Amino acid sequence: MLFIVAVPEQRSLDIAFAALADPTRRAILARLSQGEATVNELAKPFPISQPAVSRHVRVLVEAGLVVQRVDGTKRPCRLSPAALSDLDRYLEMLREGLERNYQRLDRLLAEQRKGKDTST
Amino acid sequence: MSKLTLTTEGETYVVAKRRFEASPEEVFRAFMDPELIQQWMLGPEGWTMPVCIHGGVPGGKIRYEWSDGKGGGFYLTGEILELDPPHRSVHVERMHLPDPTPDNHIVTTFTADGSGTLVTMRMTLPDAETRKAMLATGMEHGMEASYARMERLYGWNGAQ
Numbered sequence: 001m002l003f004i005v006a007v008p009e010q011r012s013l014d015i016a017f018a019a020l021a022d023p024t025r026r027a028i029l030a031r032l033s034q035g036e037a038t039v040n041e042l043a044k045p046f047p048i049s050q051p052a053v054s055r056h057v058r059v060l061v062e063a064g065l066v067v068q069r070v071d072g073t074k075r076p077c078r079l080s081p082a083a084l085s086d087l088d089r090y091l092e093m094l095r096e097g098l099e100r101n102y103q104r105l106d107r108l109l110a111e112q113r114k115g116k117d118t119s120t
Numbered sequence: 121m122s123k124l125t126l127t128t129e130g131e132t133y134v135v136a137k138r139r140f141e142a143s144p145e146e147v148f149r150a151f152m153d154p155e156l157i158q159q160w161m162l163g164p165e166g167w168t169m170p171v172c173i174h175g176g177v178p179g180g181k182i183r184y185e186w187s188d189g190k191g192g193g194f195y196l197t198g199e200i201l202e203l204d205p206p207h208r209s210v211h212v213e214r215m216h217l218p219d220p221t222p223d224n225h226i227v228t229t230f231t232a233d234g235s236g237t238l239v240t241m242r243m244t245l246p247d248a249e250t251r252k253a254m255l256a257t258g259m260e261h262g263m264e265a266s267y268a269r270m271e272r273l274y275g276w277n278g279a280q
Contacts (some may be wrong), residue, residue, distance in 0.1 A: 091134065092253040093127055097163060099124050102138050104160040105150055109142040 019063035024048070025056050029079065032066060033088070036078040128245060136241045144230040148206035151175060151228065162186070175200050182213060194218070206230055221250050247248040 019025055028042055043053040057077055060066035068075045079088070122136045125242060140147050150156045156170040162169060171185035178246030182198035203232075209228045214220045227242045246254060 063196050086248060086255060087128075087245075088249050089255055090246065091128070092136065092137070093255060095124060096138055098126075098138070100163070101161050102124060102140075104162065106140065108150060108156065108160050109140055109146060112146065113142065 011042045016065060019059050019065055022059075024053075025060055028053070028060065031063065032077060032079045033055055036076045037075050038074050042077065057106065121252055129242075132245055135242050135247045136243070137238060139233055139236050139238050142239045144206040144232050147220045147239060148209075150241075152203075152205075157184070164188075171195070178205075181268070182211060213247075215254070217253055217254075221246060221253065261276050 020029075024046060031037060031042060031045070032041070039050060039054050039057055042057065043050040046053060057066060061068060061077075065080055066077050067080045068077050079092075097106070126138060127135050129135060142150075150160070152174055154174050157174060158169045158172045161184065162184045167186055167188055168186055170187050171183060173181060173183040175181045177202055180200045182200065183195065185195040187193040194217055196213050196215050197221065199213050200209070200211045202208065202210040207230055210226070212225050214223050222244075224244045224246070226244070229240045231238045231240070233247060
């Protein structure tokens with residue numbers, strides 16, 4: 001039910017603090033504390049271009065505060081476990097564990113439904 | 121597919137909500153029937169639940185044992201407090217890591233939502249010390265999970 005993705009690499013505090021010095025980057029982190037988002041979604045509330053937001057995201061990734069994963073052509077971003085308090089990390093682990101189980105349950109329920117359709 | 125939402129209620133509770141495309145009766149059964157629980161409540165890829173006991177009545181016992189197939193694993197015990205099929209269940213559970221974590225009091229409700237069911241699970245938020253123990257255990261197991269995901273991502277496993 002639990003289980004987190006990976007143990008984060010330790011990054012220098014200097015790089016993290018430099019990354020946090022910018023208000024746009026702090027706003028991006030605040031948005032990501034609500035959950036995963038693509039660069040497109042992150043760019044929406046800001047009066048700056050998407051490439052500019054991409055550059056901010058890259059700084060946050062390099063500082064170890066944000067991680068990106070590959071999802072087809074998208075690169076969704078989320079807060080790195082290293083950047084989170086133990087409460088946030090616990091919730092992230094809970095989310096990951098529950099979602100993995102629930103996706104399995106989705107498949108089980110769909111199979112049961114199919115089984116019922118063919119038996120009637 | 122619907123997304124899981126997690127919200128905290130103060131420092132005491134965390135509420136998970138998730139919609140499933142099946143009736144409350146079907147979803148309730150998937151949460152209560154040991155044969156079905158064993159098929160989905162498994163954690164990372166490759167883990168199994170060789171022991172699954174769910175009393176099915178108020179006062180009944182719960183015991184889930186997980187195994188990674190390589191001698192690793194842990195278990196959970198609990199007691200069912202209330203059952204109102206297919207609407208609501210209340211139980212307590214604790215994980216044994218191997219020391220037992222404080223009791224987690226869980227209220228699960230199953231509400232019809234169009235052609236599906238919204239499941240709302242209100243759980244006790246563990247204290248800081250318990251979270252630390254869970255994170256330590258989770259990370260240990262999580263490495264294996266991330267390797268499995270990596271294999272899937274790069275198509276290394278036989279299923280691809």
